[in-house]
Amino acid sequence: MKYSYYPGCSLKGQGRAYEESLLPVMRHLGIELEELPDWNCCGATAYMAVDEGKACVAASRNLAIAEKAGLQQVLAPCSACYLVLNKTQHLIHDYPHIKSTVDRAMASVNLKYSTDIPVRHPLDVLISDVGMDAIKQKVTHPLKGLKVAPYYGCQIVRPYATFDDQFNPTSMDRILEALGATVVQFPLKTKCCGGSLTGTLPEAGLRLSYIILKEAIKRGADVIATVCPLCLFNLDSFHGKIAAKWESTRIPTVYFSQLMGLAFGMTAKQMGLQRGLVPMKPLASAPACCAARTAAAAS
Amino acid sequence: MEMTRTIKYEADRVKGFGEEVMSVPGCEELKDCIQCGTCSGVCPLSIYMDFTPRQVMEMTRFDFKNEVLGSKTIWLCASCYACTVECPRQIKITDIMYELKQRAIKEKVYPRGLPTPVLAQEFTKMVHDYGRVNEILLATKMYMKTNPFAAMGMAPLGLGMIKTGRFSMIQEKIRGRADLARMLETVDEGK
Known part of the structure; x- marks a missing residue:
């Protein structure tokens, strides 16, 4: 099946390693992704705090474009995009005043919002549509001995x-195990990682990131795997500040898709691993050329 | 010695505020709150709040408008929805926080010097004008408006972003930005 790919602003900005790893991994698994034409920002958590009606209008423009293009499914890898697009559909569905606000906005530019196109997360597509067997079959370089802390963050389950389960999701755990990693x-x-509070109110936001990093180290993890560009940014970017305030918590954080690519035999460079501020150690199972490149990226 | 009254009189409240919030679709369940405090217990940020989420629920319901809309609490909510999924009375607490944030911005009563509402408004301007958000430009704008000195503390991180090829000052724009702006304007016209 063909999916309409909604990257969102982060995957084209600081979170570009997510896109760089996700697209080849999905292609490798036979999933066809077509970028939604002229998509706009989903509004994230910020727009809803200013104007709910406008937030729904901005988000629904993307869904209307997908509908016009005749696409059946939208794939949204960023947790905020995934939640906002889903929430917008719920609000349009449940509240007539939101529906009429959206309809009026659509009519002003000859667009139409008539169906709720399923908005899905890559983890969902991987476990439900691709299946664990198909993932296992593609593993050529098992992540043997790599201990991973699976970190889902808030907005894909809440x-x-x-x-997936709201309190104990396991979709990423199962994928990581299929790659040969120890979860x-x-x-x-x-x-919660602190979201945008690490930037706006760091004294509060940073503590939340610190708690997650500290726990991952305590649990013996070599690396944290995440599904969200903001979670990765928060867990990867503030080690200096966290060390100055509490203690050193230098553990690398990567996208789950980067680990998938490594297990499928793709190189660290192809997976954008050089974009992390705390580099991941080269894997023993990686091909020689790949290990050398990871080491070069890490130095 | 000047003495100030620490207890509010009924007359100090803004009558009708609670009813007004509870009439907003999505906020109706607030009337069912049993003050169990589950929301405050699961909230990862309640330790920094001036009023806990449980207190905000009760104060909203009983018309403490000025205190609630002027609180830091609503801007410490990171929208993690932990309270919403744990609430035994199915109150959409995160959505009520959003409703209160919108009112605080509309009435310009949020605490001065708090960067969160400034960031939210700059964010919406960027979406309106260009259709997309550049995180680096957005953060820069927020720091310039709230705390330019804090921006200097972010210089090492900026350098790290440059080194890892994640730094861009180019504002991406969508082709349909006139359409998007038109769509957003219909919302104001409909109010």
Whole structure:
């Protein structure tokens, strides 16, 4: 099946390693992705705080474009995009005043919003549409001995639990195990990373990131795997400040898709691993050329 | 010695505020709050709040408009939805926080010097004008408006972003930005 790919602003900006790794991995698994033409920002958590009606209008323009293009499914890898697009559909569905606001905005530019196109997360597509067997078959370089803390963050399981458990999601755990990695018990898997508060109110936001990093180290993880560009940014970017305030928590954080690519035999460079501020150590299972490149990227 | 009254009189409240919020679709369940405090317990940020989420719920319901809209609490909510999914009375607490944030911005009563509402408004301007958000430009704008000195503390991180090829000052624009702006303007016209 063909999916309409909604990257969102982060995957074209500081979170570009997510896109760089996700697209080849999905292609490798036979998933066809076509970028949604002329998509706009989903509004994230910020727009809803200013004007709910406008937030829904901005987000629904993307859904209307997908509908016009005749696309059946939208793939949204960023947690904020995934939640906002889903939430907009819920609000249009449940509240007539939101529906009429959106309809009026659509009519002003000859667009139409008539169906709720499924908005899906890559983890959902991987476990439901691709399947674990197909993923296992593609593993050529198992991540043997790599201990991973699976960190889901908040917004893909809350408030809507569509494809995984709300309190103890396991979709990423299962994928990582299929790659040959050792998944550590990680009770903080859905605890908030601090979101944009690391920038706006760092004294409060940074503590949340610190708690997650500290716990991952305590659990013996070599690396944290995440599904969200903001989670990765928060867990990867503030080690200096966290060390100055509390203690050193230098553990690398990567996108789950980067680990998938490595297990499929793609190189660290192809997976954008050089874009992390705390580099991941080269894997023993990586091909010689790939290990050398990871080492070069890390130095 | 000047003495100030620490207890509010009924007359100090803004009558009708609670009813007004509870009449907004999505906020109706607030009337069912049993003050159990589950929201405050699961909130990862309540330790920094001037009023806990449980207190904000009660104060909203009983018309403490000025205190609630002027609180830091609503801007410490990171929208993680932990309270919403744990609430035994199915109150959409995160959405109520959004409703309160919107009112605080509309009435310009949010605490001065708090960067969160400034960031939110700059964000919406960027979406309106260009259709997309550049995170680096957005953060720069926020720091310039709130705390330019803090921006200097971010210089090492900026350098790290440059080194890892994630730094861009180019504002991406969508082709349909006139359409998007038109769509957003219909919302104001409909109010």
